[in-house]
Amino acid sequence: MYHYDDYDRALVQERVAQFRDQVARRISGELTEEEFLPLRLQNGLYLQKHAYMLRVAIPYGTLSSNQLRCLARIAREHDRGYGHFTTRQNIQFNWIELAEVPDILQQLAEVEMHAIQTSGNCVRNITTEAFAGVAADELLDPRPLAEILRQWSTINPEFLFLPRKFKIALCAAEEDRAAIQMHDIGLYLYRDDAGEMRLRVLVGGGLGRTPILGQQIRDGLHWRHLLSYVEAILRVYNRHGRRDNKYKARIKILVKALGIEAFAREVEAEWQHLKDGPAELTEAEYQRVAASFDAPAYARLDDADLDFGSALARDPEFARWCARNLQPHKVPGYAAVVLSTKPGPDMPPGDVTAAQMEAVADWAERFGFGEIRIAHEQNLVLPDVPKADLHGLWRLACEQGLATANIGLLTDIIACPGGDYCALANAKSIPIAQAIQARFQDPQALQDLGELSLNISGCMNACGHHHIGNIGILGVDKGGSEWYQITLGGAQGMHSELGKVIGPSFSADEVPDVIEKVVDTYRDYREAEERFVDTVRRIGLEPFKERVYARAEVPA
Amino acid sequence: MNNLIKLLDGQARLVDDPWSLVREAQGALPEGPLILPLALWRERDGADGLLLQPDDEVEALGPLLSGVPLIAVEFPSFRDGRGYSQAYLLRTRLGWRGELRAVGDVLRDQLSHMRQCGFDAFAVREDKSAEDALKGLAGLSVLYGRSVIEPRPLFRRR
Ligand code: HEM
Ligand code: SF4
Numbered sequence: 001m002y003h004y005d006d007y008d009r010a011l012v013q014e015r016v017a018q019f020r021d022q023v024a025r026r027i028s029g030e031l032t033e034e035e036f037l038p039l040r041l042q043n044g045l046y047l048q049k050h051a052y053m054l055r056v057a058i059p060y061g062t063l064s065s066n067q068l069r070c071l072a073r074i075a076r077e078h079d080r081g082y083g084h085f086t087t088r089q090n091i092q093f094n095w096i097e098l099a100e101v102p103d104i105l106q107q108l109a110e111v112e113m114h115a116i117q118t119s120g121n122c123v124r125n126i127t128t129e130a131f132a133g134v135a136a137d138e139l140l141d142p143r144p145l146a147e148i149l150r151q152w153s154t155i156n157p158e159f160l161f162l163p164r165k166f167k168i169a170l171c172a173a174e175e176d177r178a179a180i181q182m183h184d185i186g187l188y189l190y191r192d193d194a195g196e197m198r199l200r201v202l203v204g205g206g207l208g209r210t211p212i213l214g215q216q217i218r219d220g221l222h223w224r225h226l227l228s229y230v231e232a233i234l235r236v237y238n239r240h241g242r243r244d245n246k247y248k249a250r251i252k253i254l255v256k257a258l259g260i261e262a263f264a265r266e267v268e269a270e271w272q273h274l275k276d277g278p279a280e281l282t283e284a285e286y287q288r289v290a291a292s293f294d295a296p297a298y299a300r301l302d303d304a305d306l307d308f309g310s311a312l313a314r315d316p317e318f319a320r321w322c323a324r325n326l327q328p329h330k331v332p333g334y335a336a337v338v339l340s341t342k343p344g345p346d347m348p349p350g351d352v353t354a355a356q357m358e359a360v361a362d363w364a365e366r367f368g369f370g371e372i373r374i375a376h377e378q379n380l381v382l383p384d385v386p387k388a389d390l391h392g393l394w395r396l397a398c399e400q401g402l403a404t405a406n407i408g409l410l411t412d413i414i415a416c417p418g419g420d421y422c423a424l425a426n427a428k429s430i431p432i433a434q435a436i437q438a439r440f441q442d443p444q445a446l447q448d449l450g451e452l453s454l455n456i457s458g459c460m461n462a463c464g465h466h467h468i469g470n471i472g473i474l475g476v477d478k479g480g481s482e483w484y485q486i487t488l489g490g491a492q493g494m495h496s497e498l499g500k501v502i503g504p505s506f507s508a509d510e511v512p513d514v515i516e517k518v519v520d521t522y523r524d525y526r527e528a529e530e531r532f533v534d535t536v537r538r539i540g541l542e543p544f545k546e547r548v549y550a551r552a553e554v555p556a
Numbered sequence: 557m558n559n560l561i562k563l564l565d566g567q568a569r570l571v572d573d574p575w576s577l578v579r580e581a582q583g584a585l586p587e588g589p590l591i592l593p594l595a596l597w598r599e600r601d602g603a604d605g606l607l608l609q610p611d612d613e614v615e616a617l618g619p620l621l622s623g624v625p626l627i628a629v630e631f632p633s634f635r636d637g638r639g640y641s642q643a644y645l646l647r648t649r650l651g652w653r654g655e656l657r658a659v660g661d662v663l664r665d666q667l668s669h670m671r672q673c674g675f676d677a678f679a680v681r682e683d684k685s686a687e688d689a690l691k692g693l694a695g696l697s698v699l700y701g702r703s704v705i706e707p708r709p710l711f712r713r714r
Contacts, residue, residue, distance in 0.1 A: 007700075007710060008698075010698050011696055011697075011698035011700075014696045014697060014698070015696065018696065022665065035634075035663060035665075038634075038635055039665055121635070121637075148711075151700040151701075152700055152701045152709065153701070154700055154701075155696060155699070156700075156701040157640065157668070157669035157670075157672035157673055157699075157703050158637075158640045158641055158644055158669075158672075158673055158703070159637070159640075160637065160640075160669055161634070161635055161636065161637025161640065161666075162637055163637075227701075227709070235641050235644075238637055238638060238640070238641045239638055239641050239642075243636060243638075273649060277707075278702060278707055278709060278712055279701075279702060279709060281711075282711065282712070284711075285711035288711075
């Protein structure tokens with residue numbers, strides 16, 4: 001993983017001191033709340049329903065064991081004993097005192113972490129997929145360019161007051177697990193026929209109240225032009241993005257208003273001034289950063305481990321977990337393990353206790369190379385576990401409630417914090433997730449349903465990415481009470497799609513029944529091994545609507 | 557009240573300001589040197605300073621700038637970042653070397669970013685202490701990317 005050098009350390013330390021001073025000026029009243037707001041947001045500090053919320057960056061989802069232990073300590077000492085992992089490779093603490101924030105940032109700085117630009121109208125934390133560097137289907141390792149982009153976008157003086165937030169994601173595998181089409185800029189990295197690294201650049205994606213998939217603005221961009229090209233996009237956006245209406249301020253609205261061709265012409269014209277300038281990346285810089293992502297010292301293992309094979313054969317529970325929660329590794333004999341943070345109704349999706357974090361930090365050292373990843377689906381990943389250790393790890397994970405075998409299944413719900421925490425919510429999310437999880441507890445039945453994503457957002461800001469869930473649930477407000485609108489057919493990945501609304505919304509009580517009817521319809525119509533989303537694509541919404549909105553027979 | 561900070565030979569100082577900023581022409585213009593919005597500035601002979609609003613297209617000014625004594629860039633709100641890009645373009649693409657002044661909602665915690673983008677004068681918002689705002693100019697010692705005053709990204713300076 002990436003380790004700070006003297007520059008990184010100095011920057012983060014100075015930033016803590018700067019923010020300490022800003023907090024002191026806020027507390028003394030020298031700064032008004034209005035003046036403080038963008039400063040605190042640029043440090044990941046929100047004012048929520050109950051308290052301040054601090055969002056800490058986990059660049060490209062990578063944590064060391066020590067970093068995770070530090071997060072556990074913060075959860076214990078400054079929060080209520082847990083933290084919430086988000087869809088954007090951050091962790092949020094919900095119960096924070098303003099006066100303690102500088103000390104928390106200081107603790108983070110000591111383990112090479114920070115909360116810089118995890119919020120605010122600036123370039124946010126750069127994300128990649130959780131399996132970067134280890135996935136068997138990876139074309140290239142996206143992390144060095146992600147780190148280069150992270151550095152470049154950190155406190156970049158021209159782009160700290162953009163019209164709106166700005167999210168960039170990078171992916172370099174056959175399957176897109178970073179949802180790049182849902183980002184302001186999505187970057188797809190690959191090698192051309194000559195072996196050179198090239199970028200396909202998408203722009204103007206985003207969900208929220210106007211969901212739009214990103215469109216290709218350029219293909220075949222040489223990696224050396226990464227920074228200058230992104231700079232050109234940002235400058236065009238900073239100058240021409242709308243600022244009159246917060247809801248129309250994202251780059252997707254500008255791209256849509258101009259059309260992708262006209263927008264691309266603007267960017268191209270700007271880029272002509274930049275492309276061969278000092279922002280052009282050098283081989284030396286790439287190598288310097290890439291070196292800090294050196295592959296761990298993998299052992300030479302047999303891909304088929306005997307102990308593993310026999311454990312699979314004698315322990316069906318373990319076998320079920322392996323079938324769901326492992327991701328193929330590019331090194332023989334290893335697997336990447338997904339630890340589910342969705343055990344069911346007892347724990348909100350993405351919530352992890354301090355004790356669990358400490359346990360995971362220990363496992364990462366014992367069974368891997370001291371590294372943990374955070375997935376877009378709010379789960380934790382141990383990227384490098386030898387197959388021979390999987391059974392031991394699984395038993396420990398069971399004790400900690402982190403071994404639910406539901407990755408990619410209906411109960412692996414992505415949910416935003418919703419009305420329980422969020423000041424913007426129209427409706428609660430967590431109890432809805434829990435009610436659905438309670439309804440679908442039978443592992444065999446879940447397994448039988450197969451791959452099915454369910455995403456919940458508490459309002460149209462779409463933090464739970466409900467538009468791209470195969471089943472999406474959106475909290476809506478009707479006359480002051482909480483209702484839920486259902487969408488079907490959303491998908492992330494290479495064939496991303498936005499879900500379609502099936503009809504009028506439901507009360508919270510009705511939601512589990514509705515989901516059950518949707519799922520029953522799928523069961524009735526599916527062909528052979530067809531996935532839920534493929535059935536929806538094939539048969540359309542009608543059969544689902546019919547079942548869900550069928551009026552109960554009224555006895556005469 | 558005098559709230560103007562200027563960088564003179566790299567040193568930030570509080571200085572007296574001879575210029576009067578005119579945002580809208582209503583009635584008679586004040587005495588002395590003036591900073592005028594684009595439309596008004598175009599109507600006069602050119603000895604005036606120029607006030608740019610965030611919507612003004614900087615590139616179109618090109619050759620007009622040669623005789624201008626001063627350019628002020630308006631920040632209607634400190635959260636409106638268009639002025640940073642305008643400053644970048646003025647300094648790099650249009651080659652403006654004269655005084656480049658940030659006016660409007662200009663606050664301590666934004667000054668170092670403005671400085672990086674090429675501003676060398678800062679009319680701090682009047683209800684704030686400019687003395688105090690001087691502390692905001694230093695900013696952080698590390699700049700990864702590049703800026704007007706440091707066009708080379710960190711990776712070319714290591
Ligand atoms: C609790 C405090 C939170 C607040 C106040 C908040 C606020 C918002 C707002 C206002 C937007 C819409 C922005 C726009 O479209 O311009 C948004 C989008 C988003 N938020 Fe949150 N959010 C919060 C928590 C979270 C959490 C916990 C997650 C992850 C689980 C999250 C992930 C996202 C994502 C992924 C989007 C982007 C949707 C898109 O692609 O446009 N947010 N958030
Ligand atoms: S979707 Fe709405 S309710 Fe949920 S976290 Fe985002 S802003 Fe809050």
